[in-house]
Amino acid sequence: MNLSYLTTVANSTLRMMTPVLYVTLAAAVCSKVKILNISMEGVMLISAFFAIVTNWFTHNVFLSIITAIAIGVVVSAVVGFCIIYLKAQPVVVGMACNTMMSGLSIYLLYAIFHTRGVFTDPSLQGIPKINLPFIKDIPVLGQVLYNLTIVDYLAFASAIVLYIFLYKTVLGYRLRAIGINPQAAQSLGTKVERYQFLTVTLSGILSGLGGSLLSMGSVTLFIQNISSGRGYIAMAANNLGRSHPLGALLSSFFFGFCQSLGYILQGTSIKSQITTAIPYVATILALILFTVYGRIQKARRISRLRKEEPRETPASL
């Protein structure tokens, strides 16, 4: 295993992790205001699709990204409205959204492009890759950052900005307070539902950006079910990252790594069914390990305490 091999893995990890990071951040901000949002899968998928539609008609990358964001916001707003104002069960709403968007994208793929499964065309514009001249020439770093797009960089920036927003600003503090105890916030005169609705709606920006990366990032095309469970992985990643933006950064790095590992192993004699399963199996394992680790820590602490001398109780009964 040589250095260039490692840098390739690092590079593909970074590219794999950014879409997951976007939706993980979306999940994180929603859980910060105590809304269980599982609709990222569908939102991401339909944003990816409409990014390609706009791209096909305008050949303008910027407009395509804007479309993805707009679609993300609109669909998330509908989801948020159903959960928060109509008091529908969040899991039902989320699943409904996901199945509906999957069906809708297949239908529109046929209606607009008259094709099934995949749509691609040489005239479609990908998001421009940034290869800054001075960085490109730095030995290792240049290869690690090779061919990343502005939207990839934006993902990392979003995590940091969200962290600062949630933990350092007044507005972020209020959002966190709502998530900790909505009734208390309500009784102090906060319009809890409005804050929650806005948070879910604006989380659509993140899912939309994630979607645009799927269809115009490393590759420029739309495949049926292009999100392939990333919205669900985001829920696991959010769990592992404890709904913290920087935790999300770490956990999506982990999933990005597993995914790129899967792709690399595809080149070997291992069956492709196994390699494509890697990220999903890793998700389950990570969640299990996460709990097991907590238990081990506790057991250790207990055995350490047990070694201490037993104490005498006063006048036993």
Next chain:
Amino acid sequence: MLVEMKHITKRYGEVIANDDVSLALEENEILAIVGENGAGKTTIMKILYGLEHPDAGEIFIRGQKVLITSPRAAMAHHIGMVQQHFMLFDTLSAAENIVYQNEIRKGIFFDHKKTNQTVLELSQSYGLPIDPQAIVQQLPIGSQQRVEILKILYQQSQIIIFDEPSAVLTPLEVEELLKTMKQLKAMGKSLILITHKLQEVMDVADRVIVMRQGKVTFESKVTDTNVKELTYHMVKRHLNTRTLKPQNPGEVQLELKHISVYGNSAKKELDDISLCVRSFEIVGIAGVSGNGQSLLARVVSGLLDSDAGELFIKGQNLTHQSVHSIRQAGLSHVPDDRYLWGSAREATLGENALMGFEYRPDFTQKGILKSQKIKHLTNSLIDRYQIKADEWQQKMSQLSGGNAQKLVVGREFEQNSEVLLVNEPTRGIDIGAMEFIHQQLVEKRDNGCAILLISSDLNEIMTLSDRIIVLFEGRINATFVRGEADARQLGLYMVKRYEEIET
């Protein structure tokens, strides 16, 4: 006149919570409101604080008619309320809780440094010591309440409403609170105090009103009345004082051997607890709340698995067993938090009354619940425990705090099991109902039930217990036989390790 509420009426469906209530609060006075559970005390104050809207009636502040549509509006009129159930953000710091809605900013950023400093100054100026950076959930209940009070003071409230502030406090904390209230009055604030403890009324209030069935039925200056008279106006009968008949304890029914629970910190949260409860006796657990009482209750009831030690009920080893098997073995449990452990707020009274009985053949037939039987069970509980309720299919969340407590207590008592674990059984309950519950406990004891009573109310512990165990920092700090110790002595063992006291 500072506040006048005139002819306020509030209905919840069929129930009239407030029926043409008029009351007034004068500048710089402490007004106490007392009355039975469900009398409408909380409702009338929620109306003043903008949490509920009256169906009829008007509110005047300094002679001006005002509309209070929300807590924000109330705050704008300098009205603040410490609610019956605390409204805190558990994982935020004390300072962050206090400045909520009126944050100190630096641009768009939250200015933590200045906030902490301001809160510290605030707490010093009112003599309410608090560490601004302490995380609220790690603070004892008394300090959490202080955070609530400081929050209201930070909003510059002139009128402060306390809804049963002492229900969750220990005797020492209550003393502190009463001192604080007097001091606030001396600083020119006006206070309203809802309470079930009439001695507190006598200690701090200037004026008292009694509510009964949604109406104001009695009003007096505190100097012109006494506890006995107030009691009579509240329950319309005279209460007798309780004495315990000596009993010979029978067999050991509940036994804990070297139970320990390790928490997240380096310290053990329950440290080597060994105790037993025999039939025909009540063992009382005293202590400042947060010294392991609730953990102990959770271990005994099976809600928490102990990390070391053994649990026996009627000779059967039930260590590491489920709540269900422990209940099957003969334990009933009145938990301290009626909403968290004791009931399901969104379920009906009937469903709540059935909980724990549902597998019994009287209530099911081939897995189908018999609704007539459940209705009968619920109505008999409502009757027996005088629960103020509309009908058996109403939601639990619609009951007043004390009435919800009565339902939980009634359900567990009616199990007629041989071992009873009761944790804060009379929290938030009026004196009439408290007397009834105490009488039930004594009757059960006289019939051979083994009772473990946990309570932060020293009076309750001392009147009811045959033996008293004092918990401190998760350990058994002292044990007494009935009559052996007075309140002062018990209080000492509640705050200091026995090693320090006895040497």
